[in-house]
Amino acid sequence: METRFIELFKETLEIEADTVHLDTVFRELEQWDSLAFLSVIAMIDEEYDVVIEGNDFKKLVTISELIEEIKKRKA
């Protein structure tokens, strides 16, 4: 799931360079802004049928935390 998620994440933010990894602090990415935030929420809903509420989302820092949150909610 990890590789696939990173792919989808990069696609959503239109990132081509190899800048996204499990330990990436996604809010620090140059492409991250409020519209990107919404696009990622929508992508996660679309792909995993999981909606992470704004306040819970704000607690997540790295890509791997994001993946763990999706897994937790899927379980």
Next chain:
Amino acid sequence: MAILHTKNIKIKGMSACVPTHIEDNKKLSLLGSVEEAQRFVDVTGIEYRRMVKDTGFCTSDLCFHAAEKLIAELNWAKEEIDCLIFVTQTPDYILPATSCILQHRLGLPIDCYSMDISLGCSGWVYGLSTISALLSSGTMKKGLLLVGDTTTVTKSDRDKSTYPLFGDAGTATALEFVEGEDGIKFQLGTDGKGFESIIIPDGGFRNFPTQSSFEFAEIEQGQYRNRLQSILDGPSVFTFGITKAPRSVNTLLETFGIEKEQVDYFVFHQANKMMNEKIRTKLKIEPEKVPYSLGKYGNTSSASIPLTMISELKKQLEGHTKQIVVCAFGVGLSWASASFELDNVVCPPIVEV
């Protein structure tokens, strides 16, 4: 559970009024470069917005003009109007209720039932439930539902999380008691846990305005707003909308045994394109059935559903019979869906002032 079926009601007409001042998001320096502004327009679907800007117009002025136009077009005698409901979160005064001022200004009889309702995005549908319930017993026959907002006045022009999204509009909807009509079916809901997601913190009685209410604070780099201006927590509202709106529509359809195929148009509150498209695809509705006025008017709060019907469906509605489902969601947090028939509804052209 708030499920409602108000019978013996017919929606006779709808009208809208918008300010003449147009703002173009593509030229808005607040959004950054031309490319960044274009990306904003592409994602949100919001290109132009109408603003009362410096005109001194309030929501009640826009609704007044919409109402005058509709009353004339319907050929209604004003003394026959028994009921006036005004829905807004941008009233003329803290007190009195703006509906009282409108009753007098419109020349409605003093025997007219008049009341304000304070709701935003969900306001037209909630207002429809109230006025149709009042009329459905048949002792009051004709009612006017005036709904709108001038939210641009409450936005900081140095806050890109709110300013480029909103436009101003006022609407009027005319309803009548008609024995035997199937009326309007509703599903309504509330989740006050999210009350801070869209809020103007100061200026009410919880936080009475003080000198510090007017001070601008930097909320994010280069973004400023004071405490009399509205906050919009985009991600929270987004997740709220994409979960609650489809659920509400599905509950409405299932409860009343309505098939999606029977519905000619699904008209949603105009929040932004990304959110609305998400709701549409979750409900598996064809794009042809879902009109948008976002590009022309932005998010017009409580006015958005009637404004979208008038702006986008005027030709399809006038002289025809159509089955409509509407769904509104937002500030509160509050949401409401409704299903009704529009049969030869009167839709005068949008008034500009």
